[in-house]
Amino acid sequence: QLQLQESGPGLVKPSETLSLICTVAGGSISSNTYYWGWIRQPPGKGLEWIGSIYYTGTTYYNPSLKSRVTISVDKSKNQFSLRLNSMTAADTAVYYCARLGSITIFGAVIMNWFDPWGQGTLVTVSS
Amino acid sequence: QSALTQPASVSGSPGQSITISCTGTSSDVGGYNYVSWYQHHPGKAPKLMIYEVSNRPSGVSNRFSGSKSGNTASLTISGLQAEDEADYYCSSYTSSNTFVMFGGGTKLTVL
Numbered sequence: 001q002l003q004l005q006e007s008g009p010g011l012v013k014p015s016e017t018l019s020l021i022c023t024v025a026g027g028s029i030s031s032n033t034y035y036w037g038w039i040r041q042p043p044g045k046g047l048e049w050i051g052s053i054y055y056t057g058t059t060y061y062n063p064s065l066k067s068r069v070t071i072s073v074d075k076s077k078n079q080f081s082l083r084l085n086s087m088t089a090a091d092t093a094v095y096y097c098a099r100l101g102s103i104t105i106f107g108a109v110i111m112n113w114f115d116p117w118g119q120g121t122l123v124t125v126s127s
Numbered sequence: 128q129s130a131l132t133q134p135a136s137v138s139g140s141p142g143q144s145i146t147i148s149c150t151g152t153s154s155d156v157g158g159y160n161y162v163s164w165y166q167h168h169p170g171k172a173p174k175l176m177i178y179e180v181s182n183r184p185s186g187v188s189n190r191f192s193g194s195k196s197g198n199t200a201s202l203t204i205s206g207l208q209a210e211d212e213a214d215y216y217c218s219s220y221t222s223s224n225t226f227v228m229f230g231g232g233t234k235l236t237v238l
Contacts (some may be wrong), residue, residue: 003207039229046130046216046229046230046231046232047165047216047229047232048229049174049217049226049227049228052226062225064225096173101178103161109228110161111161111178111220111226112161112178112220113161113163113175113218114163114165114173114218115175115176115178116172116174117172117173118172118176119171120172
């Protein structure tokens with residue numbers, strides 16, 4: 001059974017960089033069928049897609065975060081990572097990682113569904 | 128780009144059926160059959176309940192069903208049970224450069 005687990009600091013200072021790791025267990029991150037994604041949920045708000053990565057390193061980012069986000073993959077460790085710089089209070093959220101089912105049609109990647117998800121990790125931005 | 132529109136809350140009694148709507152545009156919900164629904168119990172991992180509008184993943188109860196009409200997708204839960212009380216989110220592929228959008232979430236209360 002595929003399981004994902006987020007890890008990283010629970011507290012980040014304003015202007016600093018958040019680094020989170022998602023460890024994939026029970027399956028290979030190098031599957032040519034799936035992408036891998038990060039999603040966040042600010043307190044009391046809805047879900048927001050941050051970005052996704054393929055095992056080859058191909059990435060897609062939410063335009064609203066693109067200038068601050070880097071997602072990378074480490075196939076040897078079966079992990080993928082999120083870096084979000086210039087953190088502010090608005091970035092306080094529960095951060096989730098998930099496997100992304102996708103379809104490619106005429107070269108366009110269709111992001112279809114997220115399953116399974118990790119438990120999520122709360123990241124608070126505060127001095 | 129605005130999130131997909133869901134009612135903030137719905138409620139129902141055990142055994143009843145409820146429907147949660149998810150309204151978008153022709154660039155997302157209305158234009159593609161890539162709508163999914165997630166159940167989220169606070170503190171736990173969100174769970175995929177419906178994908179591609181109406182398909183249920185293995186292991187999901189057949190009390191959960193999905194449909195779509197125009198720019199609005201719907202999740203129906205029949206035979207409500209106490210364990211169904213959770214937050215529900217819809218999601219859709221979008222042809223905009225956002226790629227995927229989520230709804231604001233609906234809190235289901237089982238009375």
